[in-house]
Amino acid sequence: MPLIRRDDNKTAAPREPVADAAALTAALGDPDPDRRWRAARSLGSDAGAVPALAAALAAEQLPQVREAIMTALLRIGDAGAVAALLPSLRAQDAALRASAIEALQAMPEATLPFMTALFADADSDVRILATELVRNMPAETATPLLCDLLAHEPHPNVCAAAIDVLAEVGTPAAIPALQACASRFAEVSFLRFVVAVAIDQISGAEH
Amino acid sequence: MTRPGAGPSVAISQQDVRRLCEFLYRRTGMSFADNKRYYIDRRLAERIAATGCGSFADYFAMLRADAEHEIEHLVNSFTVNETYFDREEHQLRCMTASLLDELLTRKGPDETLRIWSVPCSTGEEPYSIAIWLMEHWRDVDKYNIEIVGSDIDTSALQKAEQGIYGERALMRLTRDVVARYFKPLSPGKYQIDPGLRESIRFTHANLVDAADMAQYRDFDIVFCRNVLIYFDDASRRIAAENLYDCLRPGGFICLGHSETMSRISPLFRIRRFPDAIIYQKPGADHDEQQ
Amino acid sequence: MTSNSEAGAAAAPRRILVVDDSSLVRLYYRAALEKAGFAVDQAINGIEAMEKCLVERFDLVIVDVNMPRMDGLSFLRALRGSAPEIASLPALMISTEAGQQDRDDARAAGANFYLVKPVSEADLLSHVALLAGAP
Numbered sequence: 001m002p003l004i005r006r007d008d009n010k011t012a013a014p015r016e017p018v019a020d021a022a023a024l025t026a027a028l029g030d031p032d033p034d035r036r037w038r039a040a041r042s043l044g045s046d047a048g049a050v051p052a053l054a055a056a057l058a059a060e061q062l063p064q065v066r067e068a069i070m071t072a073l074l075r076i077g078d079a080g081a082v083a084a085l086l087p088s089l090r091a092q093d094a095a096l097r098a099s100a101i102e103a104l105q106a107m108p109e110a111t112l113p114f115m116t117a118l119f120a121d122a123d124s125d126v127r128i129l130a131t132e133l134v135r136n137m138p139a140e141t142a143t144p145l146l147c148d149l150l151a152h153e154p155h156p157n158v159c160a161a162a163i164d165v166l167a168e169v170g171t172p173a174a175i176p177a178l179q180a181c182a183s184r185f186a187e188v189s190f191l192r193f194v195v196a197v198a199i200d201q202i203s204g205a206e207h
Numbered sequence: 208m209t210r211p212g213a214g215p216s217v218a219i220s221q222q223d224v225r226r227l228c229e230f231l232y233r234r235t236g237m238s239f240a241d242n243k244r245y246y247i248d249r250r251l252a253e254r255i256a257a258t259g260c261g262s263f264a265d266y267f268a269m270l271r272a273d274a275e276h277e278i279e280h281l282v283n284s285f286t287v288n289e290t291y292f293d294r295e296e297h298q299l300r301c302m303t304a305s306l307l308d309e310l311l312t313r314k315g316p317d318e319t320l321r322i323w324s325v326p327c328s329t330g331e332e333p334y335s336i337a338i339w340l341m342e343h344w345r346d347v348d349k350y351n352i353e354i355v356g357s358d359i360d361t362s363a364l365q366k367a368e369q370g371i372y373g374e375r376a377l378m379r380l381t382r383d384v385v386a387r388y389f390k391p392l393s394p395g396k397y398q399i400d401p402g403l404r405e406s407i408r409f410t411h412a413n414l415v416d417a418a419d420m421a422q423y424r425d426f427d428i429v430f431c432r433n434v435l436i437y438f439d440d441a442s443r444r445i446a447a448e449n450l451y452d453c454l455r456p457g458g459f460i461c462l463g464h465s466e467t468m469s470r471i472s473p474l475f476r477i478r479r480f481p482d483a484i485i486y487q488k489p490g491a492d493h494d495e496q497q
Numbered sequence: 498m499t500s501n502s503e504a505g506a507a508a509a510p511r512r513i514l515v516v517d518d519s520s521l522v523r524l525y526y527r528a529a530l531e532k533a534g535f536a537v538d539q540a541i542n543g544i545e546a547m548e549k550c551l552v553e554r555f556d557l558v559i560v561d562v563n564m565p566r567m568d569g570l571s572f573l574r575a576l577r578g579s580a581p582e583i584a585s586l587p588a589l590m591i592s593t594e595a596g597q598q599d600r601d602d603a604r605a606a607g608a609n610f611y612l613v614k615p616v617s618e619a620d621l622l623s624h625v626a627l628l629a630g631a632p
Contacts, residue, residue, distance in 0.1 A: 002340075002341075002347050002348050002349075002350060002351060002352050003337060003352050003353070003354060003403070003406035003407070004319065004351045004352065004353050004406070005353065005405065005406050005407065005408050006353060006408070007408060041417065041448060041452075063473070064451075064474055064489075067444075067448070067473065067474060068448060071441075071444045071445060071448060074441055074444070075441065075445070092598060092602075094562050094563060094568035094569065094570050094571070094594075094602075095567075095568050095570070095571050097563060097568070098563060098564060098565055098566065098567070098568045099473070101563075101565060102440070102444075102565050102566065103444075105440060106439075106440035106441045106444070107441075124593075125593065125594060128563070128593050129563065136271075136440070138268070138271075138272070139268060139271075156615050157593040157614050157615060160519070160521070160522070160614070160615060161519070161593075163521065164519040164520060164521045164522070167226075167229075167520065167521055168226070168229065168230060168233070168520070169271065171264075188615055189617055189618065190525060190614075190615035190616065190617065191615065193521075193525050193528075194521040194522075194525065197521055197524060198521065200222055201222050201225060201226050201229075203222065204220040204221070204222020204223045204225070204226060204263075229520045232520075232541070233518075233520070233541060236541075236545065467544070467545060467548060468544055468548075469540070469541065469542050469543075469544035469545035469548065469566060469567070470566075472566070473544065473566040473567055477544065477547050477548055477551065479551035479552065484548055484551065484552065
């Protein structure tokens with residue numbers, strides 16, 4: 001029989017001694033990526049580690065270590081963690097932006113207080129990405145946020161991004177804002193199209 | 208067919224179904240051709256009735272919040288969710304036709320090949336893997352193979368250790384294979400041969416608990432089917448990182464046939480083999496390390 | 498999932514993979530492309546797009562930049578580094594990112610053309626025609 005069974009956990013890596021927070025935060029800057037990865041993974045239950053995780057995120061180049069840092073921040077899940085993730089929305093690196101959006105989407109309650117400022121950001125690229133952050137919020141929270149954005153938003157791409165989220169999460173209360181948006185951008189055929197689809201989809205829920 | 212227990216039916220519009228399908232596609236990757244929509248309609252009506260929701264909007268809110276694991280209940284209502292031996296045979300074929308050859312180029316003759324089935328439920332999968340290897344892999348006698356089955360449900364694990372199954376679970380196995388690896392107990396009941404039962408270790412494991420998962424390391428292949436897709440965003444990320452740590456560099460992870468890593472994690476590479484798409488932990492060779 | 502992936506029948510329409518995380522954008526492109534006679538499949542991010550490219554034949558991929566888990570630039574770099582039969586797949590990148598650096602990044606990642614959203618149906622179809630020919 002070639003099958004073997006081991007009932008001990010000999011194969012498991014020897015347990016590392018439990019490192020203290022100072023050692024772990026220092027390890028976030030270690031030249032060895034495995035150590036940085038393990039340090040980030042260990043810091044997800046330590047709200048005091050947010051400044052160190054934020055600094056590590058700004059410096060980290062390896063995508064999987066960045067992923068672990070962001071997971072640690074979302075596990076901490078407080079306002080400080082959100083604030084540590086937000087600068088990545090402005091990154092030139094698209095992969096970093098995508099990871100940050102995903103992490104922030106997983107912590108909708110903590111992200112909610114930042115939405116007004118994000119939707120008022122001077123950079124339309126940031127406003128576009130920010131629309132994704134309300135996707136996991138309850139319909140009653142997401143709908144007014146997105147409708148307020150639509151009412152003032154000058155950039156058609158920001159509107160389109162908001163409408164895409166509304167098509168999934170919006171309540172029929174969004175229909176007037178959608179109609180107003182379509183008439184404001186009557187010359188943009190793409191926006192007319194997405195508004196029509198979104199209204200159709202949302203009003204299906206009225207029956 | 209009648210639908211016993213379905214209460215007064217709630218009106219579902221075409222738009223509702225489209226909205227639901229878009230949500231399911233984004234969330235799980237499952238997509239339904241337009242000609243399957245009538246089928247969705249019926250299942251959806253059943254789930255709305257079963258959850259006691261008064262409208263599609265209420266039900267959709269419940270689904271979006273994933274209250275009471277409703278996403279899993281809904282998906283299960285679309286799919287046959289039976290476990291039986293050699294379910295997803297294409298992955299087992301992929302293992303013996305492609306994965307093992309690649310893994311063994313990096314292994315010395317004395318090293319153990321380690322395979323993990325998690326969650327293993329009542330044991331059909333780890334036993335299928337063992338039987339498949341003995342039946343279909345020419346080098347099976349040359350290497351030490353260790354198979355571990357783990358689950359969060361301890362009563363399922365007890366059943367796995369007993370290894371007693373009915374006819375339905377064995378439907379994909381030939382008579383010869385059943386005769387070789389099972390002992391008839393009573394009409395319609397079969398028990399896995401004691402030698403095989405004792406060669407597989409069954410353990411408790413919680414995929415989202417990093418401390419618990421730390422005891423599982425150095426696996427070459429992990430079969431992790433039909434569970435990650437149902438976790439919430441945070442748990443999915445944590446579980447993916449835990450599994451990453453459980454694999455050796457270059458180790459493979461096999462998901463369920465309707466699951467895609469595109470809804471789970473960016474940590475793994477996508478590999479296409481003749482029999483299946485399989486995901487791989489990077490870092491087996493130097494040129495792919497950044 | 499569509500099954501007409503086998504190239505063979507001369508009359509089979511050209512196949513386009515639309516990769517965008519916005520369901521409305523996918524729907525908009527799909528409506529325009531199908532009306533023009535193309536066959537269309539979709540993916541929500543770079544990972545799903547890669548999975549599809551590895552098992553099915555396409556004549557063109559239309560790809561967004563900002564998408565969850567694998568962005569469009571990472572996808573194009575992975576595609577261009579793949580086996581020869583898919584590495585040369587023409588790619589039209591369409592994004593909201595309008596900076597010169599964004600265009601340069603797209604070119605460097607392997608995009609054949611780069612358009613800034615919102616695109617009109619006419620713009621979409623004329624660029625598709627340049628890369629994929631007639632349906």
